[in-house]
Amino acid sequence: MRYAVxxxxxxxxxxxxxxxxxxxxxxxxxxDPAATLARTEPDVYGNPPFxxxxxxxxxxxxxxxxxxxxxxxxxxxxxxxxxxxAALDAAGADHLAGKxxxxxxxxLDFSAGMPPxxxxxxxxxxxxxxxxxxxxxxxxxALNTMNCSVMADPTLVPGPHTVFLCGDDEIAKKETAALLxxxxxxxxxxxxxxxxxxxxxxxxxxxxxxxxxxxLGHWRFNFxxxxxxxxxxxxx
Amino acid sequence: MRYAVxxxxxxxxxxxxxxxxxxxxxxxxxxDPAATLARTEPDVYGNPPFxxxxxxxxxxxxxxxxxxxxxxxxxxxxxxxxxxxAALDAAGADHLAGKxxxxxxxxLDFSAGMPPxxxxxxxxxxxxxxxxxxxxxxxxxALNTMNCSVMADPTLVPGPHTVFLCGDDEIAKKETAALLxxxxxxxxxxxxxxxxxxxxxxxxxxxxxxxxxxxLGHWRFNFxxxxxxxxxxxxx
Numbered sequence: 001m002r003y004a005v006x007x008x009x010x011x012x013x014x015x016x017x018x019x020x021x022x023x024x025x026x027x028x029x030x031x032d033p034a035a036t037l038a039r040t041e042p043d044v045y046g047n048p049p050f051x052x053x054x055x056x057x058x059x060x061x062x063x064x065x066x067x068x069x070x071x072x073x074x075x076x077x078x079x080x081x082x083x084x085x086a087a088l089d090a091a092g093a094d095h096l097a098g099k100x101x102x103x104x105x106x107x108l109d110f111s112a113g114m115p116p117x118x119x120x121x122x123x124x125x126x127x128x129x130x131x132x133x134x135x136x137x138x139x140x141x142a143l144n145t146m147n148c149s150v151m152a153d154p155t156l157v158p159g160p161h162t163v164f165l166c167g168d169d170e171i172a173k174k175e176t177a178a179l180l181x182x183x184x185x186x187x188x189x190x191x192x193x194x195x196x197x198x199x200x201x202x203x204x205x206x207x208x209x210x211x212x213x214x215x216l217g218h219w220r221f222n223f224x225x226x227x228x229x230x231x232x233x234x235x236x
Numbered sequence: 237m238r239y240a241v242x243x244x245x246x247x248x249x250x251x252x253x254x255x256x257x258x259x260x261x262x263x264x265x266x267x268d269p270a271a272t273l274a275r276t277e278p279d280v281y282g283n284p285p286f287x288x289x290x291x292x293x294x295x296x297x298x299x300x301x302x303x304x305x306x307x308x309x310x311x312x313x314x315x316x317x318x319x320x321x322a323a324l325d326a327a328g329a330d331h332l333a334g335k336x337x338x339x340x341x342x343x344l345d346f347s348a349g350m351p352p353x354x355x356x357x358x359x360x361x362x363x364x365x366x367x368x369x370x371x372x373x374x375x376x377x378a379l380n381t382m383n384c385s386v387m388a389d390p391t392l393v394p395g396p397h398t399v400f401l402c403g404d405d406e407i408a409k410k411e412t413a414a415l416l417x418x419x420x421x422x423x424x425x426x427x428x429x430x431x432x433x434x435x436x437x438x439x440x441x442x443x444x445x446x447x448x449x450x451x452l453g454h455w456r457f458n459f460x461x462x463x464x465x466x467x468x469x470x471x472x
Contacts (some may be wrong), residue, residue, distance in 0.1 A: 112359075117358045117359055118358055121357055121358045122353045122354055122357045122358070122443070123348075123353055156464065157462055157463065157464055158462075158464060159462050160462065161462040164444075191448070191451060192451070193447045193448070193450075193451055194447070194450075194451070198447050200443055201443045201444035201446070201447040201448075202444060204440040204441070204443045204444060205440070205441060205444050207358070207436055207437045207440045208400075208437035208438060208440060208441050210437070211429045211430070211434050211437040212427070212429070212437075212461055214429075214430075215427060215428075215429055215430070216461075216463060218463075218464070220463060220464035220465070221461055221462060221463035221464065222461075222462055222463075223459050223460070223461060223462070224459070224460040224461075224462045225448055225452075225457055225458075225459060225460075226393055226394075226395050226396065226397040226457060226458055226459070226460045227393060227452060227454075227456060227457035227458075228392065228393055228394060228454070228456035228457065229456070
């Protein structure tokens with residue numbers, strides 16, 4: 001498969017690297033490839049400049065949003081939530097039409113400091129905004145409830161833990177589930193919540209995720225839906 | 237201990253019943269005890285009228301909010317979130333002063349139908365509203381992220397699962413933890429997130445809880461924070 005990964009930050013890099021490892025053709029989309037490659041400073045999170053990372057992943061391409069999306073069979077939105085709609089707009093509705101668009105972003109608003117809040121929240125979600133803005137894309141909200149390293153390699157957290165999916169297109173969700181399986185997610189870990197409006201539920205897990213992260217002091221955790229009738233170690 | 241349980245619905249009944257079982261003196265608070273006892277119809281959720289339940293729990297009293305709170309050492313807010321502030325106001329700030337006030341409610345707004353949304357949300361929480369409105373109460377937000385039967389008896393969900401606590405008073409959190417332990421919660425299941433503002437995180441789990449409940453078709457589940465370095469079956 002040919003994947004466009006929208007976003008050059010740690011989430012985009014981690015998922016692009018994993019897709020590359022799995023033998024896919026991967027192009028990371030950015031606003032201005034030359035500017036992205038010219039950066040020599042770590043980003044605000046202390047991650048090395050993109051070019052330094054890219055040198056470790058010679059199989060992964062870098063292109064303008066529109067070029068990356070045009071050449072792809074499927075698109076992963078790994079941009080910061082606050083700029084996702086602009087990035088996808090730059091990718092181009094025609095280049096997203098008919099394609100699986102996996103949205104792993106969260107609409108975190110850091111404008112009032114830490115912890116961030118959500119915008120939109122409660123009566124809308126980023127997943128829905130994206131599906132409304134690009135009605136011909138087949139949007140699946142998934143993986144947004146955990147650290148990006150766990151998204152790409154669920155074995156980093158031992159024992160059973162859950163990945164939520166939602167979206168309006170059943171085939172798109174099956175395609176996403178197959179991709180998740182290739183990442184190492186067992187079928188029993190995947191919970192399909194229904195249509196894209198359920199992104200309101202998974203995005204609103206982020207305020208708790210951030211607080212648990214603060215409490216534990218590390219990101220090697222995930223939420224698990226523990227239920228009666230299930231084997232408590234299922235999914236290991 | 238003498239407990240006042242604010243709220244005559246299924247959450248209040250379940251927690252009052254459990255406290256009674258454990259040997260505490262329990263009085264359920266309501267606006268108008270005579271009116272509560274006079275009801276002969278099931279409530280909107282199909283639960284039997286209060287008097288029918290009360291007949292099975294002769295040890296549990298019923299009193300006006302203020303009388304229940306005045307006589308109590310500690311108070312549990314198990315009222316519907318939308319009416320919690322009014323109910324606690326009727327209980328009386330003086331009757332809450334200095335007391336542990338465990339808030340298990342969620343500010344669910346059903347005015348636009350199902351699924352409900354949260355009000356407040358994101359930049360405020362019911363837990364904080366209660367602490368601000370009753371600054372002399374020692375508010376602990378806890379247990380609000382699961383069905384009330386699971387609150388009172390965590391063994392209904394097998395395997396490890398998590399109960400979050402937060403609040404500004406460290407002693408109040410210790411008292412709450414001791415009560416949770418008496419309900420059957422193991423120490424490793426309890427996660428203290430910090431001050432009462434963390435109620436924003438736990439209350440925002442409700443939109444996901446509701447969707448998981450819809451997906452599973454039953455309430456015998458809870459969220460577990462699965463993490464690296466922990467025994468995946470710890471807490472059983």
